[in-house]
Amino acid sequence: xxxxxxxxxxxxxxxxxxxxxxxxxxxxxxxxxxxxxxxxxxxxxxxxxxxxxxxxxxxxxxxxxxxxxxxxxxxxxxxxxxxxxxxxxxxxxxxxxxxxxxxxxxxxxxxxxxxxxxxxxxxxxxxxxxxxxxxxxxxxxxxxxxxxxxxxxxxxxxxxxxxxxxxxxxxxxxxxxxxxxxxxxxxxxxxxxxxxxxxxxxxxxxxxxxxxxxxxxxxxxxxxxxxxxxxxxxxxxxxxxxxxxxxxxxxxxxxxxxxxxxxxxxxxxxxxxxxxxxxxxxxxxxxxxxxxxxxxxxxxxxxxxxxxxxxxxxxxxxxxxxxxxxxxxxxxxxxxxxxxxxxxxxxxxxxxxxxxxxxxxxxxxxxxxxxxxxxxxxxxxxxxxxxxxxxxxx
Amino acid sequence: xxxxxxxxxxxxxxxxxxxxxxxxxxxxxxxxxxxxxxxxxxxxxxxxxxxxxxxxxxxxxxxxxxxxxxxxxxxxxxxxxxxxxxxxxxxxxxxxxxxxxxxxxxxxxxxxxxxxxxxxxxxxxxxxxxxxxxxxxxxxxxxxxxxxxxxxxxxxxxxxxxxxxxxxxxxxxxxxxxxxxxxxxxxxxxxxxxxxxxxxxxxxxxxxxxxxxxxxxxxxxxxxxxxxxxxxxxxxxxxxxxxxxxxxxxxxxxxxxxxxxxxxxxxxxxxxxxxxxxxxxxxxxxxxxxxxxxxxxxxxxxxxxxxxxxxxxxxxxxxxxxxxxxxxxxxxxxxxxxxxxxxxxxxxxxxxxxxxxxxxxxxxx
Ligand SMILES: Cc1cc2nc3c(=O)[nH]c(=O)nc-3n(C[C@H](O)[C@H](O)[C@H](O)COP(=O)(O)OP(=O)(O)OC[C@H]3O[C@@H](n4cnc5c(N)ncnc54)[C@H](O)[C@@H]3O)c2cc1C
Numbered sequence: 001x002x003x004x005x006x007x008x009x010x011x012x013x014x015x016x017x018x019x020x021x022x023x024x025x026x027x028x029x030x031x032x033x034x035x036x037x038x039x040x041x042x043x044x045x046x047x048x049x050x051x052x053x054x055x056x057x058x059x060x061x062x063x064x065x066x067x068x069x070x071x072x073x074x075x076x077x078x079x080x081x082x083x084x085x086x087x088x089x090x091x092x093x094x095x096x097x098x099x100x101x102x103x104x105x106x107x108x109x110x111x112x113x114x115x116x117x118x119x120x121x122x123x124x125x126x127x128x129x130x131x132x133x134x135x136x137x138x139x140x141x142x143x144x145x146x147x148x149x150x151x152x153x154x155x156x157x158x159x160x161x162x163x164x165x166x167x168x169x170x171x172x173x174x175x176x177x178x179x180x181x182x183x184x185x186x187x188x189x190x191x192x193x194x195x196x197x198x199x200x201x202x203x204x205x206x207x208x209x210x211x212x213x214x215x216x217x218x219x220x221x222x223x224x225x226x227x228x229x230x231x232x233x234x235x236x237x238x239x240x241x242x243x244x245x246x247x248x249x250x251x252x253x254x255x256x257x258x259x260x261x262x263x264x265x266x267x268x269x270x271x272x273x274x275x276x277x278x279x280x281x282x283x284x285x286x287x288x289x290x291x292x293x294x295x296x297x298x299x300x301x302x303x304x305x306x307x308x309x310x311x312x313x314x315x316x317x318x319x320x321x322x323x324x325x326x327x328x329x330x331x332x333x334x335x336x337x338x339x340x341x342x343x344x345x346x347x348x349x350x351x352x353x354x355x356x357x358x359x360x361x362x363x364x365x366x367x368x369x370x371x372x373x374x375x376x377x378x379x380x381x382x383x384x385x386x387x388x389x390x391x392x393x394x
Numbered sequence: 395x396x397x398x399x400x401x402x403x404x405x406x407x408x409x410x411x412x413x414x415x416x417x418x419x420x421x422x423x424x425x426x427x428x429x430x431x432x433x434x435x436x437x438x439x440x441x442x443x444x445x446x447x448x449x450x451x452x453x454x455x456x457x458x459x460x461x462x463x464x465x466x467x468x469x470x471x472x473x474x475x476x477x478x479x480x481x482x483x484x485x486x487x488x489x490x491x492x493x494x495x496x497x498x499x500x501x502x503x504x505x506x507x508x509x510x511x512x513x514x515x516x517x518x519x520x521x522x523x524x525x526x527x528x529x530x531x532x533x534x535x536x537x538x539x540x541x542x543x544x545x546x547x548x549x550x551x552x553x554x555x556x557x558x559x560x561x562x563x564x565x566x567x568x569x570x571x572x573x574x575x576x577x578x579x580x581x582x583x584x585x586x587x588x589x590x591x592x593x594x595x596x597x598x599x600x601x602x603x604x605x606x607x608x609x610x611x612x613x614x615x616x617x618x619x620x621x622x623x624x625x626x627x628x629x630x631x632x633x634x635x636x637x638x639x640x641x642x643x644x645x646x647x648x649x650x651x652x653x654x655x656x657x658x659x660x661x662x663x664x665x666x667x668x669x670x671x672x673x674x675x676x677x678x679x680x681x682x683x684x685x686x687x688x689x690x691x692x693x694x695x696x697x698x699x700x701x702x703x704x705x706x707x708x709x710x711x712x713x714x715x716x717x718x719x720x721x722x723x724x725x726x727x728x729x730x731x732x733x734x735x736x737x738x739x740x741x742x743x744x745x746x747x748x749x750x751x752x753x754x755x756x757x758x759x
Contacts, residue, residue: 002396283748287700291671294678297397315667379659386654
């Protein structure tokens with residue numbers, strides 16, 4: 001075991017730090033779309049975002065190096081600012097295009113997506129197709145050089161703020177369930193496409209955006225199919241893989257904020273941290289947080305050595321999302337009756353931050369493959385347990 | 395950057411696991427349990443210890459200058475992991491980890507002599523450490539002149555050992571012969587029949603030697619013991635999950651293997667999802683012991699406490715996966731159940747370890 005990064009990496013870390021000191025913007029949440037794009041563009045110019053994407057597609061063109069990625073993430077985290085943008089375009093669509101897209105698709109979409117000029121949403125789930133995604137029914141019928149899409153998507157995050165959607169639609173009506181699906185790029189302002197926002201449980205506690213999307217003969221050119229027609233399921237699985245990788249959380253930062261809260265918050269004149277009961281829970285969470293931190297380093301090592309991590313590689317989403325929820329639960333307990341305050345009520349703590357954290361953590365337990373689906377995957381793919389028998393045909 | 399095992403460590407792990415699978419299958423563990431039920435005062439199985447000595451396991455933490463292999467605590471943790479996996483009845487925790495770490499930190503000529511003897515496996519040393527973190531039953535050792543008086547509870551690996559290492563307070567360390575006059579050792583049987591704990595009553599026991607200002611030696615000994623114990627628990631959990639998955643593939647109900655029922659799958663998935671991150675924490679704690687000593691105490695507290703919590707869940711869940719047969723003596727799963735149930739309270743119970751972890755960070759009281 002050797003946890004040193006080595007001199008050349010220490011130098012790289014220094015560079016990233018110096019960059020952040022010189023260029024880190026103020027509050028991004030309040031920045032204009034132009035300012036945000038400018039900040040992303042600056043990151044790309046220095047190679048701290050879109051680092052390994054070829055220059056002809058708008059990236060920086062460096063060789064892939066996991067340690068550089070880790071160091072950049074660590075330093076941006078430490079500086080309290082986001083590296084790039086966590087939206088679904090860069091994290092899910094771009095890796096998919098790089099793997100399966102045509103030359104033209106890559107040139108057209110990757111650069112603007114990485115610079116935040118084009119925002120994407122993910123049109124997978126439907127009212128009748130969630131965990132059983134392959135049962136999706138939204139149809140795309142060939143019509144000359146186009147497809148005509150009809151149907152409905154739901155739970156589509158950020159659809160109301162997006163210009164584009166990457167969607168799964170059924171193009172081959174007669175093919176078996178998994179073989180009839182294509183991966184299609186759809187402009188959100190297309191005629192016949194309607195986005196209806198849904199109010200989430202988090203209300204206005206956070207920047208949530210959840211939508212239904214209706215398609216009524218929405219016309220999209222055939223050239224917008226990514227990969228081959230009918231191979232959308234296979235391609236989507238690469239996307240889902242990227243989603244799970246990008247769902248890693250900053251559990252350590254959350255834990256530190258929780259510990260600070262427990263030092264600051266007093267009840268009956270005593271800080272919460274002085275209560276042995278609360279303190280015990282904080283310690284239990286610290287142990288889980290640390291085990292996930294070192295688990296990530298172990299998984300990183302497997303990736304560096306190109307060794308398959310086995311079942312250990314499948315557990316992070318399940319564990320991290322639950323840990324995040326449990327940390328918020330302790331914070332709320334510590335604040336007691338004040339923790340329930342909301343909507344600028346007098347004495348409200350941090351604008352209801354921990355209530356929001358709790359609800360968003362719950363959303364992540366469900367979204368991107370529910371906890372139960374993760375357990376199916378761990379048991380079947382990780383432990384090799386027998387699959388559920390198919391129900392007998394009536 | 396390499397958070398993983400070296401080639402040598404993998405080889406060590408594989409060699410030992412193959413050896414244990416061959417030489418200490420579960421019916422050997424069962425026979426050992428039965429032997430101890432018949433003759434409780436005989437203690438340690440010296441024949442097995444001698445065979446482990448041939449593989450070099452008794453000298454893992456003994457420096458090369460004293461004919462050991464001078465390896466790291468991560469190597470020792472791998473040994474503990476494999477022994478826990480096999481529920482092997484050995485005095486490794488006391489004689490293979492705690493005593494060597496205490497002795498090599500002392501670095502006196504007497505300690506070096508002792509280390510040489512430990513490495514061969516011919517000499518076995520038990521350790522009385524309980525009063526360092528939990529005093530019950532008015533236990534505690536003191537010196538009067540150069541003789542030891544008082545009582546120590548739950549000494550590790552002492553029944554059948556040649557000598558006992560006794561911390562006296564927090565900064566003196568004495569070695570006494572197991573057969574010394576004035577020393578009465580009584581085996582305290584635990585639910586786990588694979589290792590021996592005992593009570594030591596001392597009425598003017600002469601010391602073989604006494605080290606003063608041994609505070610850091612005692613601390614390092616306890617720290618190493620905790621990390622190795624966490625690794626032992628981890629190994630036992632790995633085995634319980636593997637047995638559950640295998641049983642679920644084999645056992646049929648309602649015309650299909652029970653492993654195809656989702657409730658059973660999810661039990662297994664939860665066990666492994668909770669356990670895999672523990673491996674990383676235990677390895678990191680072991681790495682810290684040698685490479686980042688300032689971080690090691692916190693990591694050891696958490697690894698042992700958190701590992702114990704996860705282990706309790708796994709021991710219960712694994713038994714449930716087996717149904718009624720899991721509750722029998724015959725099925726053998728209970729050997730692991732009892733191993734982790736006992737480990738949970740050796741060298742500090744989870745709640746007190748977490749209090750310790752909080753104190754290390756100046757939290758609270
Ligand atoms: C915050 C958030 C953001 C999201 N963003 C998007 C997005 O941007 N784009 C998009 O397309 N979708 C999005 N989703 C949808 C998400 O992917 C689905 O909600 C999820 O896959 C579950 O599908 P479902 O809602 O239909 O629930 P269902 O599949 O109906 O599940 C209901 C319950 O049944 C259980 N269940 C279902 N099948 C099984 C099974 N085989 N075994 C065991 N249990 C089972 C589930 O675990 C769950 O507990 C988002 C969801 C959330 C919460």
